[in-house]
Amino acid sequence: MxxxxxxxxxxxxxxxxxxxxxxxxxxxxxxxxxxxxxxxxxxxxxxxxxxxxxxxxxxxxxxxxxxxxxxxxxxxxxxxxxxxxxxxxxxxxxxxxxxxxxxxxxxxxxxxxxxxYVSELAESRLSAGVARYNSGIRLLNLNTRPSAKNAYYEFEKAKNLAPDYKDSEAKMDDAYWAAVTRIVVQPIIINSSYYKLSGDYFQQQIDNFISNYSRNKFVIFYSEQQATKQKIVPDQMLSLNFDDFVVGQTYVKERVERLKRDSIVIGETRERKPVYGTVKATLSIFEKNISSSGLLDMTITDWQSKKIVRQQKFPGTYVWRDSWASYKGDDRALSKQQLAMTRRREVAPPPPDVLFLEFTKPIYSQLAGDISYYYNNY
Structure with missing residues (x-):
């Protein structure tokens, strides 16, 4: 209770x-x-x-x-x-x-x-919009890229607060283009017709990345063709060049193992009883590694001063591997895995243009990440 x-x-x-x-x-x-x-x-x-x-x-x-x-x-x-x-x-x-x-x-x-307070609210909203507009004008007149960026946001707020006040939208557009950094990306030059298709594909990946870049609205990338066609005066030039690359360095290694297994039936007596003994074999294991690597240089240069504002190098490596084996002696000395390896034959490696493309994959990943890191809050 x-x-x-x-x-x-x-x-x-x-x-x-x-x-x-x-x-x-x-x-x-x-x-x-x-x-x-x-x-x-x-x-x-x-x-x-x-x-x-x-x-x-x-x-x-x-x-x-x-x-x-x-x-x-x-x-x-x-x-x-x-x-x-x-x-x-x-x-x-x-x-x-x-x-x-x-x-x-x-x-x-x-x-x-x-x-x-309906009318008072409307009046204060208009006054708030006017204050933002005037602040935007002051910032835009400073004629610097950071101040133009701040002016853009002031005009945007002015437009939201007082949509019909003066030319807020036009001023916002003026501030935007004054704040934008225009970067022309120069194409990669590969002095080898042998790797032209792979080089073009790598360039296409970069072109797709810069054309789809949208993280920072105040940064616009142009290809050289776009810049020429649109008569763009750049703020920066971004150039990409391979310092060096090597395709198809081949290394073949042979490892010899002497094998034996005890208690294996090697025959039988007249009475048909099993005879046990030791079997032996020599196993040769071949390993082929084909290494391809390169080092890409990215340099960002200020268009007016010609000063380098950023320079990074991105390494990339791809190793194609193959293995097979052969033996001499009694195959009963080999394990199932070893025996399966002896049944394999040497495989032809990918062509050089494919190897080139493979080692550029980690380079592209680093390059895209670095460009995003540098320009996302530019």
Missing amino acids: KNISRLRYFIYLSFIIIAGCTTGKKALQKGDYDAAVSKAVSRLQSSPKNSESLGVLPTAYNFALQDHLRKIDEAKATSDIYKWETVMYNYQKINQLADEINSCPACLTVVPAPSK
Whole structure:
């Protein structure tokens, strides 16, 4: 019985705690007036006669209204160029509280006419947009790439706040092109017709990467053909050249193993009983490695000063492997795996252009990663 009484007590206490939280009383006591209004409204929507919420709502609403109006007056008195966004935010909060109360019939019995500042909100939004526009003009006039980038974002905010104010969208476009870094990527030159197809494929991968690059909107890559056709004056040149590459270095290694196995049936007696003995064999294992490697140099040069702003080297290696074996002696001395290896024959290696392509794969991966790392936050 005592346990049942305790359980009832805890359940009753839990209901009291939950009820206290949902009426808005605790939020009011903590000075979180907006939350107190929202909680009281929510409670009165489901329980219109809740006395505690009916008592909390007018007090919480009055405190919330006065708190937002105070913050509006304080913001207007400052010299902060972005003060109108603070003013706008507080008017939005006041209007939001009014909308919440107006959606609750029981709430209107204790707060019959919640204040709304529609025209004031519209005016503060326009003023906030004008402030962002003026800030964008100031930044754009500094004529630097970082300031133009910041100006772009200012005009973007101005357009969102005050869509019809002056020429925000046109100015945003001006700021964008003033902030953009134009990079012309020179093609890789491979002085060998033997590897032309593989070199073209490697170049195509790079072209696809730069044409699809979109991580940083203020960085645009052009091929030399695009730059010439569009008459682009670059900010930087990105050149790629192989310092060296070697294709098809061949290494063949032979390993000889002498094998023997005991207790193998090697015959039988006249009575047809098995005769056990030792069998032997010499196993020759051949391993062929064909290595191809290269070192790609990436150099980024400032177009005007001709200074190198970044230089990296990316190594790549690919090793093609083959193995087979032969034996002399009794094949019963060999394991199943060894015997299977003796049945293999030497395989013809891939052609040189394929080997070239294989060693460029890790180079491309490093190159793409480094370009992204360098330009993503440029």
